[in-house]
Amino acid sequence: MATLIDGKAVSAAVKERVRQTIEANGYNPCLAVIIVGDDPASRVYVNNKKKACEVSGIHSVEYALPQDATQHELLSLIDQLNADADVNGILCQLPLPPQIDEIAVIARIAPLKDVDCFNSLNVGRLWTGDKTFEPCTPAGMIELLDAYGIDPTGKHCVIVGRSNIVGKPMAALMLERDATVTVCHSKTKDLAAITQQADILVASVGKKHFFSADMIKAGAVILDVGITRGEDNKLYGDVDFDAVKDKVSYITPVPGGCGPMTIAVLMKNTLRAYCLQMGKR
Numbered sequence: 584m585a586t587l588i589d590g591k592a593v594s595a596a597v598k599e600r601v602r603q604t605i606e607a608n609g610y611n612p613c614l615a616v617i618i619v620g621d622d623p624a625s626r627v628y629v630n631n632k633k634k635a636c637e638v639s640g641i642h643s644v645e646y647a648l649p650q651d652a653t654q655h656e657l658l659s660l661i662d663q664l665n666a667d668a669d670v671n672g673i674l675c676q677l678p679l680p681p682q683i684d685e686i687a688v689i690a691r692i693a694p695l696k697d698v699d700c701f702n703s704l705n706v707g708r709l710w711t712g713d714k715t716f717e718p719c720t721p722a723g724m725i726e727l728l729d730a731y732g733i734d735p736t737g738k739h740c741v742i743v744g745r746s747n748i749v750g751k752p753m754a755a756l757m758l759e760r761d762a763t764v765t766v767c768h769s770k771t772k773d774l775a776a777i778t779q780q781a782d783i784l785v786a787s788v789g790k791k792h793f794f795s796a797d798m799i800k801a802g803a804v805i806l807d808v809g810i811t812r813g814e815d816n817k818l819y820g821d822v823d824f825d826a827v828k829d830k831v832s833y834i835t836p837v838p839g840g841c842g843p844m845t846i847a848v849l850m851k852n853t854l855r856a857y858c859l860q861m862g863k864r
């Protein structure tokens with residue numbers, strides 16, 4: 584049986600480190616969380632982020648706009664928060680209602696307050712090695728590798744999925760860690776032939792049990808980011824956990840693997856934003 588990578592424990596440790604740093608130095612970081620509309624999943628995510636702030640010693644302020652809020656209203660709120668010296672991080676929960684242009688919203692957040700690391704300047708800095716923040720979900724996976732002493736150097740990391748929030752930034756972080764990186768997507772030919780070569784497989788497709796045992800190399804490390812709710816209302820990963828658990832060396836469970844790490848890195852980024860804005864290193 585593979586070693587289970589315990590994202591809950593690593594996430595708790597990251598948040599505790601953030602809390603201790605804040606307490607030891609008398610810091611006072613603040614995260615502004617914007618939610619537009621009443622999507623139940625967004626409400627759960629926002630509540631979880633606020634709870635994580637409490638645990639980590641970060642002050643959080645919620646701004647809830649109605650479902651029919653205009654782009655102008657949202658951009659004005661972001662301008663106000665950008666100008667507010669007491670707000671260190673700004674997070675706008677996605678997705679946004681259709682009348683609002685997500686790209687414009689992300690672009691409006693001041694780069695030093697962009698704790699999700701979504702805006703173009705921060706993404707560019709990530710790729711040039713001059714990082715302001717690390718993107719939360721991919722950096723969470725790197726935290727997991729570090730916590731379990733898994734060094735990506737020289738390993739073949741195959742990432743399946745090329746979204747802006749998972750696949751692409753994960754490629755940047757794995758290159759930075761000296762892995763050899765292949766990024767696959769829906770147009771990739773003979774996907775199994777590539778995933779079978781993966782020393783580290785990052786599964787971010789979003790389809791329940793998409794990866795069967797025959798697609799996976801013996802001894803591989805599996806980082807399963809996918810979360811899909813099954814008809815039985817349970818959460819499933821992209822990898823058929825039971826089928827591969829005896830074949831691989833390390834695997835993240837779903838839930839409780841990569842999922843909890845995203846918020847932990849968000850806490851780290853908010854502390855970093857505070858330190859950068861206050862001139863503390």
Ligand code: NAP
Binds near residue numbers: 743749787
């Ligand atoms: P996304 O934007 O829908 O991207 C899915 C990717 O999978 C796309 O690049 C797509 O390729 C690729 N894909 C789809 N079908 C494929 C196939 N048959 N073969 C190979 N590639 C295929 O999703 P996302 O936002 O990256 O999220 C992926 C999963 O991770 C979802 O389950 C999401 O819920 C989960 N997630 C979890 C966390 C967390 O745990 N904190 C955070 C973010 C996302 P194309 O680009 O060619 O369409």
